[in-house]
Amino acid sequence: MEALIQLGVFVTLLLCGYFFGRHAERKHYKSIFQREDELRHVVVTAERMPEPELMRHRFNLVSGSVVISVDYFKVVSAGLRSLVGGRLSSYESLLDRARREALLRMQAEAEAQGAEMVINTKFETSRVSGNAGQGLGSMEVLAYGTALIPPSVAG
């Protein structure tokens, strides 16, 4: 009986994770695609030096960060996958989402300041512990860079 209850809880959690997690992921990707199109005019590069013609621009540090949590289904499917090894595609999409979201927030901050470019973009990824007993827990991604603001924009 007890084993049956445990199994029931496990399956419920799994189904919750599967349905809510998939729904959240699809919604998130949709909004990511939309905002990426809107913010395309803020060019983001990993270049360390600004182009010579941009040397008169003002500059400012901008950053964007996000904490994304895994769902139970991803934990279980990744756990099964790590028995045999190979790509953990459920975690890949998680990190992809987090990274793009962080980048978008950085772009939004740069746009709010009137910047036309963000250079020297760096990423920082870390695991938020606490609720991360086993598996991946929640991932924090930070994107930061230097926004170049044209001299015509008043600051």
Added chain:
Amino acid sequence: MLISNIEVVPGKRVVQHLGLVQGSTVRAKHAGKDILAGFKNIFGGELKSYTDLLQESRQEAIDRLIEQADHLGANGVINVRFATSAIAAGASEILAYGTAVVLEDR
């Protein structure tokens, strides 16, 4: 105070190098929100309270970095980097470090 993560600053010249400055902070979330975040780990999605917490701590780290740079008489900090690490369950450390410099217009 000018903060940037590039080494060469557009339109400015580094007059004086004042060395490395840093600011760090360790923050924890209160237990209630930690439990809520635990539930979120079943459903997936963004943990807004953690995002806010980390943003606040990052600001705090930058503020301390600026304070230190001010103390040295710098007017800019270049080549700023961030580092985040989880040092204990539920607590994370955020460190910002960079080079304090005196800049002047070119």
